[in-house]
Amino acid sequence: MGDIILEARNINKYFHDPVEVKALDDICLSVRKGEFATITGKSGCGKSTLLYILSTMDTDYEGELLIDGEPMNGKSEATLAGIRNGKIGFVFQFHYLLNEFSVLQNVMLPGLKLNRFPPGEVENRAMARLDQLGIRLLAKRKAYQLSGGEKQRVAIARALINDPCIIMGDEPTGNLDKKNGELVFNIFRDLAADYLQTLLIVTHDETFASRTDRTIRMEDGKIMDGQL
């Protein structure tokens, strides 16, 4: 058994508006270092709600969350923002790149913010990531000049820039055609296989999920299958 990178203990989440909904019901989940895990389940079962809690973006819940062995409960938003930037890479369904910035600038940004390496080194690391993802030649293009598949690869390079201990994705292939979806899936698979990158991806694509190490199935705010 490898080290546990992420651990959620007895997570409950309620929404109150317009009526009370229990969106997450006593979720317990651990993710091991180097695992490629997917979360699946029908629309409305609580996948995104869970991912936003696990990524520390939503702090309004009951229960405990540990990332890399460190408890996240009770930390200020500023502290959490720093932890997110250094430890979690996030890939969304929509890329959220800064359109008027170049590909290289977009990828460098979280690295400059973290301030762990001097700017020259952040640039070298960003170029290495672009190389790895086969988009080095796009470095000087503006984000708005890219195709959907290219944008998603830039978003992955950006998520990797600070060597996160986990990459989380919310339907990262959801907005792509079959060919580009496959390409992005293969990038995730190679990251897990060749770089032992830990990945936790929400998807409703069963084929995608079946090709990963573990499928966590949710129903009605509960995990039905796929716990360690």
Ligand SMILES: Nc1ncnc2c1ncn2[C@@H]1O[C@H](COP(=O)(O)OP(=O)(O)OP(=O)(O)O)[C@@H](O)[C@H]1O
């Ligand atoms: N901001 C909110 N206010 C009230 N209810 C919400 C809110 N966000 C989500 N919900 C409810 O919580 C439940 C879980 O929603 P969630 O978005 O996590 O589902 P999901 O599995 O990600 O669905 P999908 O696959 O359609 O994205 C649903 O019943 C949803 O209607």
